[in-house]
Amino acid sequence: MASNQIRLRSFISLSIFLGLAVLLITSLLMFLKPHQELIALLHTIFGFWLLLLLLWHIKNNFKPLKSYLRNTGAGKINIVPWCSAGVFVVLLVLVYYKATPFLQFYHWGQTWRAATANEVGEQQLYQVHRLEPAIAAGEVFTIEFRKGPFFMWPQYAIWLETIDGKFIQPLYVTGKLAHNNFANKVTRKNPQQVFTDNPLAADMNASEIFEYQWDDASKNERMRPESLPVFLHALGLKSADGRMVPETSTPVLDAYAGATIIENFQLTTKSLAALPEQFRIRFEINQSFDFNAYYSSDRFPDDEVYSGDGYSAQPSVIYEAVVDRNDKQPIYLLKLIGQGHHSGRDGAINPDTSNLTTALQVVDRIIVEFQVR
Structure with a gap:
């Protein structure tokens, strides 16, 4: 039973790694190159595949993940989830309001694709x-x-x-x-x-x-x-x-x-x-x-x-x-x-x-x- 669980976790972990690798490569190609149907299809299919794997991973590791949100001890506040959420919100706001560095980065990719x-x-x-x-x-x-x-x-x-x-x-x-x-x-x-x-x-x-x-x-x-x-x-x-x-x-x-x-x-x-x-x-x-x-x-x-x-x-x-x-x-x-x-x-x-x-x-x-x- 334990051996089967190890194999399952290994399968999920390796699949997540490979899925992330495909998403990284296709994201770079779509950013730097004009639209190609094959690249977009790979990005979409592996994106959904990765989402299913992540949901499976969360289900199997719900207790450990839940413990990350708890306090680390009496009188102590676990700031890790707050820091993570804060970074996410800051990035989201900067992108939404088209902050200059992000907009310049996007324009650079747009110019590269057009060229x-x-x-x-x-x-x-x-x-x-x-x-x-x-x-x-x-x-x-x-x-x-x-x-x-x-x-x-x-x-x-x-x-x-x-x-x-x-x-x-x-x-x-x-x-x-x-x-x-x-x-x-x-x-x-x-x-x-x-x-x-x-x-x-x-x-x-x-x-x-x-x-x-x-x-x-x-x-x-x-x-x-x-x-x-x-x-x-x-x-x-x-x-x-x-x-x-x-x-x-x-x-x-x-x-x-x-x-x-x-x-x-x-x-x-x-x-x-x-x-x-x-x-x-x-x-x-x-x-x-x-x-x-x-x-x-x-x-x-x-x-x-x-x-x-x-x-x-x-x-x-x-x-x-x-x-x-x-x-x-x-x-x-x-x-x-x-x-x-x-x-x-x-x-x-x-x-x-x-x-x-x-x-x-x-x-x-x-x-x-x-x-x-």
């Missing part, structure tokens, strides 16, 4: 573009965009805002949206047909579902306020009928507009003027026809925009990074912050993206680098 991103896994090819408007005299930005598995032909925009949400300028806008140039007219052959996934990506014959017509004469009539509602409301340009779309272009939009780049790209551009100490970089993207079970084609039958000929489907998704010059950090990873309104009714960002599916996989990664003053 080595292209060296991991399958080689990624990028198209390199330069956009240097004659009216721009500010700071240089390099935007690296890597598309996700469901990227097809979206509309997107990247722009700058102040911390309190005031629009500064665009950095890049797809030309169709900037010039309101939607000449391709798509009509559903069967108006009663309901889509619960992307009919152009699924195993369907699109020519049997839609009729296509290139109509230059009416291209400006097909406005798409639902395409990038957050950007369009921030831009603040209205059409004659009051919709938030740039019915006619402007010098700034012309300067920062370009064709929809359908491959991974690295775009270098420049701001119009010097920027404040703190500002936001935002990226919004949307893809027509990208329906799912929730955002089906009949989800909002009384909404003329959603149910119209733009095939709005899942709403736009927005990514953001907050730049603080005091950090002296040149590289920023844009993070998902929410979705736009499904028919472009307002420019609010809804943080609840639980009903989105493939829309969350249009983008794989967006990194922005700018020259630090």
Whole structure:
């Protein structure tokens, strides 16, 4: 009996040691290297395995562990548990309030991951573009965009805002949206047909579902306020009928507009003027026809925009990074912050993206680098 207990304790102790070793190695790899599915899977599985072993260990050693919390003798106070709890609370508070040493350590790892991103896994090819408007005299930005598995032909925009949400300028806008140039007219052959996934990506014959017509004469009539509602409301340009779309272009939009780049790209551009100490970089993207079970084609039958000929489907998704010059950090990873309104009714960002599916996989990664003053 005693021999079996020794073997069991040896098994648990050795397993805990090996589990901690795996967690340590995978933690370092995830901190220093871009995300890899295998590393994340190892970290998760061994983390749960270690948790089960620790619970088993606590159960078998409950009495000794309990004695650690007791006083060491008459009139004496056992300060060990208090010291342990104190260190834990102090570390938790410092991390929660982003104390400078911890934040610098995190930024160092973020910069390292971004710098080595292209060296991991399958080689990624990028198209390199330069956009240097004659009216721009500010700071240089390099935007690296890597598309996700469901990227097809979206509309997107990247722009700058102040911390309190005031629009500064665009950095890049797809030309169709900037010039309101939607000449391709798509009509559903069967108006009663309901889509619960992307009919152009699924195993369907699109020519049997839609009729296509290139109509230059009416291209400006097909406005798409639902395409990038957050950007369009921030831009603040209205059409004659009051919709938030740039019915006619402007010098700034012309300067920062370009064709929809359908491959991974690295775009270098420049701001119009010097920027404040703190500002936001935002990226919004949307893809027509990208329906799912929730955002089906009949989800909002009384909404003329959603149910119209733009095939709005899942709403736009927005990514953001907050730049603080005091950090002296040149590289920023844009993070998902929410979705736009499904028919472009307002420019609010809804943080609840639980009903989105493939829309969350249009983008794989967006990194922005700018020259630090």
